[in-house]
Amino acid sequence: MNRVTRCTGIAVLITAVLFTAGAAGSAVASGGDDHHRREAAALTGTAKLYRVAGDDITFSFDAHLAAKDNDDPSKATGTFRFSHYLNGDGAYAKAKVDCLVTGGKVAVVSGVITESDLPGAKGKRVGVTVHDLGHHDRLGYSWASVGNPAETKDLPKCVSSAPFERVKQGTGDFTVVPWQPKF
Missing domain, CATH: 1.20.5 (Single alpha-helices involved in coiled-coils or other helix-helix interfaces)
Known part of the structure; x- marks a missing residue:
């Protein structure tokens, strides 16, 4: 040859x-x-919010939208938790995810509170917005204008506020998987 x-x-x-x-x-x-296809959207991670007064405010997310449900964000699954304590007083809540929409590094998740020690909160829908900025993540929540989740009335799915809160340095590890809907 x-x-x-x-x-x-x-x-x-x-x-x-x-x-x-x-x-x-x-x-x-x-x-x-x-079997090898990535999920349609996701929001995971935990962080504490920064507050000058020293409030201990923590948010944790484990929310996912399966690839097979790409066209319906209301089929998202998972849970999220949040708590707010100052000088030993405060409350926590756990919500079952009922909607997840992400775009780029921003996620909006909503859910119905299934467990809480805040009077009147159980059964209320709440929403949270996360902006995944690496070490400078930001967060917002639907009850920002009313004071607490128990005062939220008739919130639609996947509704929250702009991510106005800063995450305490060294605590943010949010990860957002961007949704790619087929329109």
């Missing part, structure tokens, strides 16, 4: 291997195999 034929054969073999690997990777990336 001459040198040109041998080099051509090796080049064809390498091209075939690369083409096959590229096609397999494209199939997974485009969702060709649901």
Whole structure:
């Protein structure tokens, strides 16, 4: 076998291997195999809010929208928790996720409070907005204008406020997976 034929054969073999690997990777990336397809959207992580007075305010999220539910953010699942304490007084709440919408590094999640020691909060829908900025995450919540979650009335799904609160330095680890709806 001459040198040109041998080099051509090796080049064809390498091209075939690369083409096959590229096609397999494209199939997974485009969702060709649901088992390997990424979820449609997600919000995860925990952080404490910064308050000059020293309030201990913590938010934790484990919210997900499955790839199969990409067209319906109200099929999101998971939970989120929040608490607010100052000098030993305060309350906590846990909510069951009922909607999740993300765009870029911003997420809005809502849920119905299933557990809380705040009188009147259980059964109320609340919403939270997170802006995932690495070490400088921000957060907002639907009860910002009314004072506490128990005072929220008839909040629709996936509604919250702008992320006006700053996360305490060194505590933010929010991760937002951006939603890519098919319109």
